[in-house]
Amino acid sequence: MFGPLSFMWTNFQIRNKISWQEVVFLINKGKFIVFEGIDGAGTTTQLGLLKQWAAARPGRLGEFFFTQEPTDGPVGLLLRQILSKKTEAPDEKVMALLFAADRADHQQTILRRLNQGVHVFSDRYLLSSLAYQALSVDQKWIQTVNQYALEPDLTFLFLIPVEEAGRRRLRTRSQEELYEKEFFLQQVQLEYERLAHTQNKPIKIISAQDGVDTVFQSILDVLCPFLTEKNRDGGI
Numbered sequence: 001m002f003g004p005l006s007f008m009w010t011n012f013q014i015r016n017k018i019s020w021q022e023v024v025f026l027i028n029k030g031k032f033i034v035f036e037g038i039d040g041a042g043t044t045t046q047l048g049l050l051k052q053w054a055a056a057r058p059g060r061l062g063e064f065f066f067t068q069e070p071t072d073g074p075v076g077l078l079l080r081q082i083l084s085k086k087t088e089a090p091d092e093k094v095m096a097l098l099f100a101a102d103r104a105d106h107q108q109t110i111l112r113r114l115n116q117g118v119h120v121f122s123d124r125y126l127l128s129s130l131a132y133q134a135l136s137v138d139q140k141w142i143q144t145v146n147q148y149a150l151e152p153d154l155t156f157l158f159l160i161p162v163e164e165a166g167r168r169r170l171r172t173r174s175q176e177e178l179y180e181k182e183f184f185l186q187q188v189q190l191e192y193e194r195l196a197h198t199q200n201k202p203i204k205i206i207s208a209q210d211g212v213d214t215v216f217q218s219i220l221d222v223l224c225p226f227l228t229e230k231n232r233d234g235g236i
């Protein structure tokens with residue numbers, strides 16, 4: 001490693017007191033990318049398309065792993081029971097704790113893949129708790145119970161008129177889930193937008209009301225340069 005890049009990394013090493021081995025590890029680590037939005041915004045559809053796109057182009061942008069919250073782990077399964085109203089919903093403080101516990105469980109899976117150099121895509125993560133549960137539970141406390149959560153390298157936040165998200169849910173869901181009330185989701189979306197503008201994090205807003213192909217193209221327009229070598233350690 002010579003030239004300006006080497007100089008940059010040496011400076012980075014000195015500032016952060018890390019070894020060359022750790023630098024090599026950081027360079028080879030996968031990126032953690034999260035898709036967020038209100039119910040019906042289309043994150044799951046777009047992640048499905050991305051999965052197909054990646055399968056047709058193996059290794060083009062590196063290896064991808066897809067995951068979601070709630071997870072398929074024990075706490076995630078309980079959450080799914082509650083969300084589908086098969087089990088009575090507890091207080092929102094308890095919900096916040098359950099989502100945080102499920103996330104802690106999720107952590108090992110995500111870290112293992114990132115450490116193997118695989119890019120991990122999660123359908124929802126901490127921002128969901130900050131947008132949904134923080135409407136009725138103290139945000140600082142939610143941050144505290146999630147203090148070990150990973151920082152995504154990039155978040156796609158899907159914004160959509162709530163009425164359109166409602167129409168999509170009617171087409172795709174057999175029954176209404178716990179949080180799927182238009183008035184509530186309006187507040188959630190406002191909170192998402194507020195967080196995107198105040199958190200100073202790499203959050204990319206996607207206008208999700210356009211056709212599926214248009215939305216997918218706008219994701220690729222951000223993702224391809226983000227995951228290519230040149231930008232691996234840059235911003236969005």
Ligand code: TYD
Pocket residue numbers: 038039040041043044069070083099123124125126128129130132133177179180
């Ligand atoms: P899901 O059926 O996966 O919805 P979607 O396909 O739209 O993602 O259900 C996830 C629900 O759980 C959704 O209503 C958002 C909610 N949720 C929270 O309230 N807090 C959280 O931390 C997470 C991860 C999800």
